[in-house]
Amino acid sequence: MIQEQSLFAPGHRACAGCSMPTVVRLVLDATGPNVIVVSPTGCLEVTSTPFPESAWKVPWLHSLFENAAAVASGVETILKRQCKDTKTLVIGGDGSTFDIGMGSNSGMFERGHDIMYVCYDNEAYMNTGVQRSGSTPFCVHTTTTPAGEQSLGNPKPKKDMPAIAVAHHVPYVATASVAFPVDLRRKVKRAAELRGTSYLQINAPCITGWTFETGSTIEISRLAVETGLYPLFEFVDGKLADVKKIRPRPVTDYLKAQGRYRHLFKAPGGKEAIVAIQSIADENIAKYGLAQE
Amino acid sequence: MRKVVEGSYAIAQAVKCCDPDIISAYPITPQTHIVENLSQMVADGELKSEFITVDSEFSALSALVGSSAMGARSYSSTTSQGLALMYEVLYNVSGLRMPIVMTVANRAMGAPLNIWNDQQDAIGARDCGWIQLYAENVQEAMDLTPQAYKLAEDPDILTPVMVCMDGFILTHVYEPVELLDHDKVKQFLPPFKPKITLDPAHPVTIGAFADPSTFTEYRYLQQEGQNKALGKIDTIAKEFKEIFGRYYGGLIDTYRMEGADAAIVTLGSVVGTIKDALDEMWAEGKKVGLVKVRSYRPFPVKALRDALKDVSSIAVIEKDISIGNEAGLTTDLKAAFYNTGMKTPIIGFTAGLGGRDITLKDIKKAGDKALAAAKGPEAEFEFLTLRKEIL
Numbered sequence: 001m002i003q004e005q006s007l008f009a010p011g012h013r014a015c016a017g018c019s020m021p022t023v024v025r026l027v028l029d030a031t032g033p034n035v036i037v038v039s040p041t042g043c044l045e046v047t048s049t050p051f052p053e054s055a056w057k058v059p060w061l062h063s064l065f066e067n068a069a070a071v072a073s074g075v076e077t078i079l080k081r082q083c084k085d086t087k088t089l090v091i092g093g094d095g096s097t098f099d100i101g102m103g104s105n106s107g108m109f110e111r112g113h114d115i116m117y118v119c120y121d122n123e124a125y126m127n128t129g130v131q132r133s134g135s136t137p138f139c140v141h142t143t144t145t146p147a148g149e150q151s152l153g154n155p156k157p158k159k160d161m162p163a164i165a166v167a168h169h170v171p172y173v174a175t176a177s178v179a180f181p182v183d184l185r186r187k188v189k190r191a192a193e194l195r196g197t198s199y200l201q202i203n204a205p206c207i208t209g210w211t212f213e214t215g216s217t218i219e220i221s222r223l224a225v226e227t228g229l230y231p232l233f234e235f236v237d238g239k240l241a242d243v244k245k246i247r248p249r250p251v252t253d254y255l256k257a258q259g260r261y262r263h264l265f266k267a268p269g270g271k272e273a274i275v276a277i278q279s280i281a282d283e284n285i286a287k288y289g290l291a292q293e
Numbered sequence: 294m295r296k297v298v299e300g301s302y303a304i305a306q307a308v309k310c311c312d313p314d315i316i317s318a319y320p321i322t323p324q325t326h327i328v329e330n331l332s333q334m335v336a337d338g339e340l341k342s343e344f345i346t347v348d349s350e351f352s353a354l355s356a357l358v359g360s361s362a363m364g365a366r367s368y369s370s371t372t373s374q375g376l377a378l379m380y381e382v383l384y385n386v387s388g389l390r391m392p393i394v395m396t397v398a399n400r401a402m403g404a405p406l407n408i409w410n411d412q413q414d415a416i417g418a419r420d421c422g423w424i425q426l427y428a429e430n431v432q433e434a435m436d437l438t439p440q441a442y443k444l445a446e447d448p449d450i451l452t453p454v455m456v457c458m459d460g461f462i463l464t465h466v467y468e469p470v471e472l473l474d475h476d477k478v479k480q481f482l483p484p485f486k487p488k489i490t491l492d493p494a495h496p497v498t499i500g501a502f503a504d505p506s507t508f509t510e511y512r513y514l515q516q517e518g519q520n521k522a523l524g525k526i527d528t529i530a531k532e533f534k535e536i537f538g539r540y541y542g543g544l545i546d547t548y549r550m551e552g553a554d555a556a557i558v559t560l561g562s563v564v565g566t567i568k569d570a571l572d573e574m575w576a577e578g579k580k581v582g583l584v585k586v587r588s589y590r591p592f593p594v595k596a597l598r599d600a601l602k603d604v605s606s607i608a609v610i611e612k613d614i615s616i617g618n619e620a621g622l623t624t625d626l627k628a629a630f631y632n633t634g635m636k637t638p639i640i641g642f643t644a645g646l647g648g649r650d651i652t653l654k655d656i657k658k659a660g661d662k663a664l665a666a667a668k669g670p671e672a673e674f675e676f677l678t679l680r681k682e683i684l
Contacts, residue, residue: 036491038359045500051507054498059491061362062500063385067355070347074359074367075491077315077343081365086493104355107348 007033012055013047017207017214019178019221020044023120024091026181030188031116033058036075037089040068040096043127043206044120066100068092069108069117076113087192090117094135095125097201098159109168109197116191116198122206123158130209134159137229138280139273140260142209147263152273157280165199166235172198173235178205179222183232183244190234203230211259223254228281231288245292248285251278294472300431300463301326303470304370304396307438309340310478311394314365317345317356321375322408323460324398328370342368350375354382354393361391362499364490366442369393372460373400373414380418386453387422387515389500392445392485393453394438395423398460399561399612401647409648410460411612412561416589416621422515424454424522425589427560432470433541434458439473439482440529446485447525452518457589459562459612461648471539481536519591526588544593546585547600549575553582555663556604558597558626559611560586563644563651567610570656581660586622594629601630606638606670608663610656610677612645619643619674640670644677651678 007028014021036059039045045062048055063071068090076088097119124142125131131144138157141147145154165173172194176184191198205220212220224230232244255261264270285291304327318328334340347353350371357367386393397415401407428434441454503511527543534540549571564585574581584600609623623641642659645651655678
């Protein structure tokens with residue numbers, strides 16, 4: 001599936017078992033070399049560009065944590081001025097996308113730049129040591145929402161970032177998973193062909209933050225999708241256009257495979273929390289019509 | 294062409310003559326008229342620039358990081374809270390050696406909220422790696438704009454420049470100015486030719502992180518760029534003079550320093566009032582001269598030492614304060630003298646905060662204190678126009 005000659009070179013410093021480099025390779029395989037990538041501060045930036053090394057075989061720019069969308073807006077404006085057909089990409093994590101870069105993202109969405117925004121979503125601030133982000137799901141143990149005597153982990157459900165993009169009239173909004181590379185590739189190609197803003201949010205398990213066996217990265221992401229907790233969909237011009245159908249599996253299959261949910265199987269109230277998580281999955285299944293007939 | 298125009302229009306017209314590829318700005322008083330004029334010029338097709346209306350000052354300058362990396366001549370303007378919101382990006386722009394030019398319409402920093410002029414905003418950003426040039430009047434602020442681009446884009450310098458002009462006092466005043474001629478500016482300012490840009494045909498990585506083994510050298514090179522600017526500012530001012538006939542001094546300018554016993558050192562638009570006050574003082578036999586700092590960063594240590602070597606005492610008047618110490622220019626000036634063995638007393642005054650007028654009377658008071666300070670200053674640092682009755 002992954003091309004041998006990637007535009008994202010090996011030798012980067014991501015953890016063994018990290019999904020992020022796979023996401024980046026799949027994205028760049030689909031776009032080809034005629035792109036300019038802007039990345040905010042985060043795991044991707046620190047693992048791919050320790051001066052004087054770089055894993056990027058396409059032009060790449062990093063400025064700050066919360067301004068990738070604005071920086072990309074400047075890049076795209078000049079590309080348009082120069083009448084070039086090069087695509088501008090942002091590839092950043094959920095911390096910059098959901099939280100600190102939200103104002104900048106909103107501006108980019110609303111101005112309608114020809115930018116493909118790719119969020120590799122590992123559901124917490126992994127680069128700084130697994131602190132909670134707006135993307136962290138309900139009851140996840142992070143270092144700032146730790147499980148404890150008085151806590152079952154993150155008290156709030158995940159922010160619905162795709163809906164926020166749709167509300168900005170972003171013409172193409174899709175979710176994808178590193179476990180479904182054909183689907184991911186198709187969505188990237190679609191976003192690349194579009195002349196306008198697109199938002200792609202890609203489920204990207206983090207081995208240290210989610211705590212699972214090194215070899216099971218893809219399986220974990222598959223479970224996120226197949227339980228209904230990470231629905232894969234496409235919104236085209238504000239309307240739900242397609243979903244990845246699943247035969248729903250119980251959320252416990254997903255939860256028990258990860259250390260970040262371990263406390264739910266021991267602590268008082270854990271059972272009820274698992275029921276609540278199951279109902280989040282059930283709501284997704286109903287809302288997006290995920291269940292295979 | 295001599296015309297009576299608003300200061301902000303004059304700046305917009307100067308920016309237009311520099312042919313920026315992109316303007317990115319967020320509205321904030323008293324900068325708004327500059328960007329409104331530029332927007333209108335773009336709307337009317339007389340300025341062929343891109344204009345991005347962004348969601349904040351933070352995004353305004355961030356967008357220019359992208360455009361500058363594409364090799365585009367990039368412009369913004371802001372003030373006060375807006376400049377503070379840009380703080381993180383300011384370091385980024387200078388660290389990435391992006392020759393962006395930004396007009397700063399100097400204004401007070403809240404709290405309390407205050408939209409009027411002082412220079413706390415820019416002085417507070419003095420360590421961000423940007424060159425800071427201060428204008429005395431609208432004409433100088435205009436003329437500094439193409440000079441700023443020429444300086445910033447010099448391959449030896451590659452450092453962003455703030456052209457600082459006092460908010461309202463200069464941005465909103467109507468006064469006769471010689472508008473810049475587009476063809477002459479083209480003759481003065483060559484097109485921007487960046488060495489490295491983002492281009493899929495020649496992929497480069499811009500903005501890699503530096504660990505302790507290389508970070509110091511990045512900073513050293515920035516410092517070297519600023520040091521080279523010390524030599525170039527006057528050269529560029531003289532090149533400008535050859536084409537336009539106007540010259541305001543290089544790093545500093547002086548007034549009535551010949552035979553002066555004491556000197557006032559300052560920046561910005563108060564220079565004009567000080568000149569009038571000094572004329573009156575000389576008529577009274579009080580020999581006080583003036584040194585106007587045009588370049589605050591890089592700080593013209595040698596030029597200041599030379600200009601001030603013969604006076605017996607110095608007063609600094611400035612519109613900022615480093616709360617908990619004294620004010621910025623005062624500290625910098627004292628530091629400039631320390632290793633020379635010069636023992637000239639220096640007294641610092643903060644004045645004109647939050648838009649309070651600095652009057653002839655105030656300046657003469659400072660001048661008198663400067664003359665008296667020859668025997669030793671009565672205070673290191675004072676608020677020049679304090680209303681004790683409301684404390």
